[in-house]
Amino acid sequence: MRIGLVLTAGSARGDVALAIRAEAAGFDSVFTIEFFNRHGYVPLGAIAQATRRVRIGTAIANAFTRTPLLHASAAMDLDEISQGRMILGLGSATRRMNEDWYAVPFSAPAARMRELVLLLGAAIRAQKGGGFTWEGKYWQIRVPIYARPGAARVRIPIWIAAVNRGMIATAGAVADGLVGHPIATRRWHREVTIPGLRTAEKENDRPQDACVLAPYLLTSIQEDRDAAVRDAKNQIGFYFTTQLYHSILDLHGMGEVGRACRAALRSFDIKAMADAVPDELVDEIAIACTPDEARDRLAQWTGLTEDPMLYAPTVGVPPERVHSNLDAILDLFGDSQ
Numbered sequence: 001m002r003i004g005l006v007l008t009a010g011s012a013r014g015d016v017a018l019a020i021r022a023e024a025a026g027f028d029s030v031f032t033i034e035f036f037n038r039h040g041y042v043p044l045g046a047i048a049q050a051t052r053r054v055r056i057g058t059a060i061a062n063a064f065t066r067t068p069l070l071h072a073s074a075a076m077d078l079d080e081i082s083q084g085r086m087i088l089g090l091g092s093a094t095r096r097m098n099e100d101w102y103a104v105p106f107s108a109p110a111a112r113m114r115e116l117v118l119l120l121g122a123a124i125r126a127q128k129g130g131g132f133t134w135e136g137k138y139w140q141i142r143v144p145i146y147a148r149p150g151a152a153r154v155r156i157p158i159w160i161a162a163v164n165r166g167m168i169a170t171a172g173a174v175a176d177g178l179v180g181h182p183i184a185t186r187r188w189h190r191e192v193t194i195p196g197l198r199t200a201e202k203e204n205d206r207p208q209d210a211c212v213l214a215p216y217l218l219t220s221i222q223e224d225r226d227a228a229v230r231d232a233k234n235q236i237g238f239y240f241t242t243q244l245y246h247s248i249l250d251l252h253g254m255g256e257v258g259r260a261c262r263a264a265l266r267s268f269d270i271k272a273m274a275d276a277v278p279d280e281l282v283d284e285i286a287i288a289c290t291p292d293e294a295r296d297r298l299a300q301w302t303g304l305t306e307d308p309m310l311y312a313p314t315v316g317v318p319p320e321r322v323h324s325n326l327d328a329i330l331d332l333f334g335d336s337q
Contacts, residue, residue, distance in 0.1 A: 001298075003333050004029035004309040006059060006216060009326065010319060012043045018326065019047040023054040025334025031059035031089065031309055036101045041074045048082035057087030059179055059216070059309060060161045063116055064092060064109075065102040068139055071116075072123040076151050084152040088120070089179050091161030094244060110166040112138050117158050117174040127151045159214060164247055168193055172200025172211050180215030182311055183239045185284035188248050189213060189304050214307040217298070218286040221328040222321070225290050230274060231321065232288035235313035236281065237273025241265040254281060270316040294332050 005022045007015035007030055019030040030047065034040035040061035047056055056078065061071070071088065079086035092098075092109035099106055115136045126132045132146035159177030162168045163184060171178040178197060180189060197211050218235055222228040238261075239245060246258040260276035282288050287297040287310075301308055310333060312325045 001302075001305070002028035002307050003335075004031055004055075004057075004059075004214070004307065005329065006031050006033060006309050006311040007043070008033070008312050008314055008322065010314075010322065012039075012046075015043050016046045016050060019054065019056070020050050021330055022334075023051045025330045027054060027330075027334060029055035029057060029087070029307075029309075031057045031087075033059065034061050036097075041078065044078050044086075045081060048078055048085070051082070053085075055085045055087060056082055057159070058089040059087075059159070059214075060089040060091035062093050062097070062102070063090040063113060063160075064098055064106065065104050068116060068119045068134075069123060069141065069143075072120050073148075075120070075156050076124060076127075076148055079152045079156050080150050082152075086152075087157045087159060087177070089159040089161070089177075090116070091179065092167065094242060108138075110170045113160055113167065114170045114174050115139065117160065117170075120158060121155070124151075124156050125154050127154060162193075163245055165192065165196055168196035169200040172197040173204040173206070175211050177212045177214045177307070179309075180213060180305075181239070181245065182216040182218045183236050183245055183285055184215060184248055185252065185281070186300065186304060187284060188251055189215060191251065194304070212307055213305045214309060215301070215305055216311045217301065217308045218288070218313060219294075219310040219325070219329055220286060220288040220313050221291055221294050221325055221332065223290060225288075225293075227321070228290065228325075229279065229282055229288045231313045231317045231325070232282050232286040233274035233277040234270055234316035236277045236285060237261050237264070237275075238270065238315040240277070241273065252281065252284070254278070257281065274316070291328055291332060294328075298333070 009015045009018040040058040075088040095106045127148040129147040132143045134141040157176040160175045161179040162171050163181045220228040220232040240258050240261040249258045261273045264272035
């Protein structure tokens with residue numbers, strides 16, 4: 001497996017330091033997240049400069065809160081600084097995130113994402129001068145003189161986040177990778193994600209496995225197994241307050257879990273959210289265990305992915321436990337020894 005690490009040190013400077021440690025430990029890749037108080041691209045500039053081997057990426061940057069050429073230029077700048085190590089990960093986010101957090105309109109996410117990926121690929125390839133024109137349904141771009149001196153590559157991998165079938169089909173049709181959500185189960189990926197990718201690849205005359213599955217793997221490792229499971233449940237319960245993700249629960253016949261989590265959201269009762277999550281669901285989603293169990297838990301994902309991204313829970317988790325978990329992840333899953 002090419003093991004990646006999602007950077008959750010709690011600050012931009014902390015994420016840069018964590019990326020340096022991940023490279024030293026032998027991780028394949030490191031990824032920034034984006035939230036209303038976190039920028040996906042900015043820390044990667046420092047990370048690109050401070051590292052030499054590890055792949056870098058956004059997992060994910062918000063797709064529709066920037067114009068396409070801002071995404072393309074950011075990706076090319078980071079690819080140049082890192083000398084060809086950039087992965088551009090994009091996600092639609094939810095309607096609430098787009099409209100309430102960023103004050104941008106939200107519509108037709110799968111169709112817009114498909115066009116965006118094609119547009120970005122064309123913009124990244126168009127580096128040698130001349131004009132760049134795009135006449136699509138959602139974007140029209142006309143740049144009379146368009147060049148990008150110093151670009152490291154003419155093709156940068158583009159991954160898109162997907163949970164449900166429409167966006168899965170979009171990923172299979174046009175993307176290089178699908179970023180799996182932290183609460184997607186192994187069964188969901190086995191029965192929904194991977195078949196959806198393979199069907200879309202075939203329908204769009206792409207080679208099989210043209211789009212890799214790169215899932216977030218919620219990873220909570222503590223000497224106290226109950227504490228590790230509890231931390232994972234906090235994060236899982238928080239995510240299942242979002243109705244959009246309940247299709248995963250429906251597959252498992254666990255719709256009541258989502259309803260309980262949404263009810264707890266009214267008072268932001270994290271304990272109640274966690275209490276709603278059964279142990280068997282944690283086992284399907286997370287690596288939540290003691291250190292001696294962790295490698296066997298990761299091995300359960302063999303055959304589903306070669307590109308897991310390990311993700312430490314932070315919702316309701318004290319900072320000292322977040323950092324002890326990150327230490328354990330680096331110690332257990334690096335290959336520098």
